[in-house]
Amino acid sequence: MFRRAGQNFQPHLRRLHQQARQAAVSIPRTQRNAATTVALASGITVGSYLWYVNSQKIYNDTDVPASAGHATPPTPQTKLTTVEAKSWDDPNALHSLVWGSNKTETLESYKVLDSNVSLSEGANEREKDIRHPTIATWLDNVALRDMQLHSRHAACVDARGDVYQWGDGFLGPVLEGGAKPVPTLKGKNIVKLQLTEFKVYALSASGKVYVLAADALDQATPVNKLPTNNSWFGTGWLLGNGKNIQYQELAPKENLSWNEKFISIMAGDNHLLALTSKGRAFAHPVNKQANRFGQLGFRSFEVTDPAGAIVGTKSETLKVELLPKTKQDPSAKSIRITPSSDMAADLSNINDSTIHWCTHLFEIPALRGVDVSQIAAGGRTSFARTLTGRVLGWGANEYGQIGLGANVTLDTITVPTEVILWRMVPANTRSKCLSVTAGGDLTSFTVERSNDSTPTTTDLLMCGNGQSGGLGNNTYTSSQGNPVRVKNVSGLLQYSDRTKQLEPITPTEVVISPTGHVLVALDSSAESHGVGGQDLMVWGKNYDYELGNGKKSSLAMPATLDAPDGERLMLMKKKAREVLDLKGKVWKRNVAVAQQVVAGYGNSAVYWKIVG
Structure with missing residues (x-):
C-alpha cells in the first residue's frame, strides 16, 4: 500500500x-x-x-516479525554455533574438519553426528550429508600420520603408527551404528596408507608394504590355515585390541640393493604403484582388472595357486599374462589371457578379493634405469616423475587424462610415454614439473616456468574429464588431452622482503578425489613459516556438498572456503602442546603438526598431521 x-x-x-x-x-x-x-x-x-x-516490502495480510528491519539474511558463516566457532579459534586445541557425504559413515558416526550437529549447522537429517566444514569431535587433540577415505570404508594411522579402520564397508551389519575407529594393524610403525575397494595397503617406516582386508570379517585369522566351513575367526578387531588380524606382506620380486627400501605407495582402482629410495618403480595387481588399460606397465606376473591351500601343501604360484584393452579389442568385456603351456589359462576359480591373491611387487621393465622421484596413480592411470622434472604416463586415456595432447586419440597407453608440459609457451622458457597428482579421471601437473628475462612463475595444469568443472579453467569439458592452466592459482607472484624480488606463489598440496572434486593448498605466505597459513581452494564436482559451501552446484573455477568461525579457511602449522592417540592417551608434547587435506568419494576432510 x-x-x-x-x-x-x-x-x-x-x-x-x-x-x-x-x-x-x-x-x-x-x-x-x-x-x-x-x-x-x-x-x-x-x-x-x-x-x-x-x-522494504510490507504486506498488510501477514504479521510483521518482531525483528523486521534488523534481520540479516542467513550466510554460511552463521550456520554454525557460537560454541563451535569459539572452539575452532582455541589456539591450544587441535580440531579436524569434515564435510560432504556421510552416507556410509566414513566421516563420522550418525549417533555422534546427531548429538553434535543440528540441521541448521549443516547436517542433512535425511541424507546425513555435512554441508559445511564441521568439527569432527572424535579427532579432537589427535594428530595422525595419514588418513584415507574410500567409498564405504576409511582408515588412518595414529601417532603411534597403528592402523585404525571404520565405516559401513568395514564393520557392515556386525555393529549397528558403530562407526568408531577400530585398531587393526598394530606394532608395524605404519606411515602411509592407500585404499582400494576390498583391501588396505600400508607402508611402514622400515619400508615394508602390507595388505589387509577392508572388511572386518575378512581380517579374522582361523585357528588352522585350512579353510573349512566352520572356521573359528579371531575377535581381535571386535574387542579393539588389534590381535588375530590377518595381513600379508608384499615382497619385491626383484631384489633390492643394500639399504634400499620402499618410500611411497599410490593406489588406483585396481593397481598399486610403489617407489624405492633408489628411484625404482614397482607395481602390484590389486585384482584381475589391474592391467585392463595397461596401467601396470607389464603383462606377466605371478599369483598364488589356490590349489596349494586346499590340499594343505606349500603355496605354489601361477604365471599369468593379462593383455590390456586395445583398439583391436574395443569391448574388452572379459579378461584377456595369453594361452601358454606354462601360464594359467583360466582365472575364474581364483578369488582376487583376498589379500593372498598376489603377494609380490614387480618392477616396471620400461622404467629400469630411470631415476624416479615421484609416483602417482589415477583411477586407471599411472605416472612417474623423474629427478629432472619430466613426467611419464600410461594407462587409460579416453578422457585425455594422461595429457598427451589432442592429437593422441588412443584410449589405452600401454608404454610409459612422456607428457609434454611446455606447449604454448615461449621457446626460451624452461619448464620443470614439480609435482604430479592424479585421481579418478583427472590429472594435475605443478610446473615451474623460468627464463632469464622474467620472474619465475608456477602453473597448475590439469587434464582429463572436466565434465563437472574439475579442470578449473571455467569450462565443463568431458575430454581434455592438452593440460590447461587452472585459473586463479596459476602464474601468481608476490614480493619477497627477503630476496627483494618477485617470487611465485606455489600450490604446495594438490588433492584430487576419485569422484571429481579438487582441493589445493596455496602458499601465499611462504616466508611466515606457516604462521599466516595456506589458502585452501576448492572446485569441481559438488553433488554431495564436498566443496563445503552449502550448495550442490559444481564449480569450474577455484574458490575459497569458510572455516567454522566464518573466516577464510587457512591450513596452518604449529607446535601442539600435546598430541593424543586414538585411544585418548597422550603420545607426546610439543609436537610439530600441520593441517592436511584429504578427499574421498563425495567428501573431504582436514586433519592435523605429524610433520618432521
Missing part, C-alpha cells in the same frame, strides 16, 4: 520540481538562494521517505 502511494507521488513531485525551477529564473538572486535551500531540504526529506517505503 505504502509502496503504491510512493509511486503515485513521483509524477506530482516531478511537476513541482519543474514549476519551482521556472519560477526561480524570474526572482532575484538572494531570493533564489533561499528558495534553493528550501527546495534542497524538501528534496532530502521526500527522498528519504520514498527510499523508506520502497526499500
Whole structure:
C-alpha cells in the first residue's frame, strides 16, 4: 500500500520540481538562494521517505516479525554455533574438519553426528550429508600420520603408527551404528596408507608394504590355515585390541640393493604403484582388472595357486599374462589371457578379493634405469616423475587424462610415454614439473616456468574429464588431452622482503578425489613459516556438498572456503602442546603438526598431521 502511494507521488513531485525551477529564473538572486535551500531540504526529506517505503516490502495480510528491519539474511558463516566457532579459534586445541557425504559413515558416526550437529549447522537429517566444514569431535587433540577415505570404508594411522579402520564397508551389519575407529594393524610403525575397494595397503617406516582386508570379517585369522566351513575367526578387531588380524606382506620380486627400501605407495582402482629410495618403480595387481588399460606397465606376473591351500601343501604360484584393452579389442568385456603351456589359462576359480591373491611387487621393465622421484596413480592411470622434472604416463586415456595432447586419440597407453608440459609457451622458457597428482579421471601437473628475462612463475595444469568443472579453467569439458592452466592459482607472484624480488606463489598440496572434486593448498605466505597459513581452494564436482559451501552446484573455477568461525579457511602449522592417540592417551608434547587435506568419494576432510 505504502509502496503504491510512493509511486503515485513521483509524477506530482516531478511537476513541482519543474514549476519551482521556472519560477526561480524570474526572482532575484538572494531570493533564489533561499528558495534553493528550501527546495534542497524538501528534496532530502521526500527522498528519504520514498527510499523508506520502497526499500522494504510490507504486506498488510501477514504479521510483521518482531525483528523486521534488523534481520540479516542467513550466510554460511552463521550456520554454525557460537560454541563451535569459539572452539575452532582455541589456539591450544587441535580440531579436524569434515564435510560432504556421510552416507556410509566414513566421516563420522550418525549417533555422534546427531548429538553434535543440528540441521541448521549443516547436517542433512535425511541424507546425513555435512554441508559445511564441521568439527569432527572424535579427532579432537589427535594428530595422525595419514588418513584415507574410500567409498564405504576409511582408515588412518595414529601417532603411534597403528592402523585404525571404520565405516559401513568395514564393520557392515556386525555393529549397528558403530562407526568408531577400530585398531587393526598394530606394532608395524605404519606411515602411509592407500585404499582400494576390498583391501588396505600400508607402508611402514622400515619400508615394508602390507595388505589387509577392508572388511572386518575378512581380517579374522582361523585357528588352522585350512579353510573349512566352520572356521573359528579371531575377535581381535571386535574387542579393539588389534590381535588375530590377518595381513600379508608384499615382497619385491626383484631384489633390492643394500639399504634400499620402499618410500611411497599410490593406489588406483585396481593397481598399486610403489617407489624405492633408489628411484625404482614397482607395481602390484590389486585384482584381475589391474592391467585392463595397461596401467601396470607389464603383462606377466605371478599369483598364488589356490590349489596349494586346499590340499594343505606349500603355496605354489601361477604365471599369468593379462593383455590390456586395445583398439583391436574395443569391448574388452572379459579378461584377456595369453594361452601358454606354462601360464594359467583360466582365472575364474581364483578369488582376487583376498589379500593372498598376489603377494609380490614387480618392477616396471620400461622404467629400469630411470631415476624416479615421484609416483602417482589415477583411477586407471599411472605416472612417474623423474629427478629432472619430466613426467611419464600410461594407462587409460579416453578422457585425455594422461595429457598427451589432442592429437593422441588412443584410449589405452600401454608404454610409459612422456607428457609434454611446455606447449604454448615461449621457446626460451624452461619448464620443470614439480609435482604430479592424479585421481579418478583427472590429472594435475605443478610446473615451474623460468627464463632469464622474467620472474619465475608456477602453473597448475590439469587434464582429463572436466565434465563437472574439475579442470578449473571455467569450462565443463568431458575430454581434455592438452593440460590447461587452472585459473586463479596459476602464474601468481608476490614480493619477497627477503630476496627483494618477485617470487611465485606455489600450490604446495594438490588433492584430487576419485569422484571429481579438487582441493589445493596455496602458499601465499611462504616466508611466515606457516604462521599466516595456506589458502585452501576448492572446485569441481559438488553433488554431495564436498566443496563445503552449502550448495550442490559444481564449480569450474577455484574458490575459497569458510572455516567454522566464518573466516577464510587457512591450513596452518604449529607446535601442539600435546598430541593424543586414538585411544585418548597422550603420545607426546610439543609436537610439530600441520593441517592436511584429504578427499574421498563425495567428501573431504582436514586433519592435523605429524610433520618432521
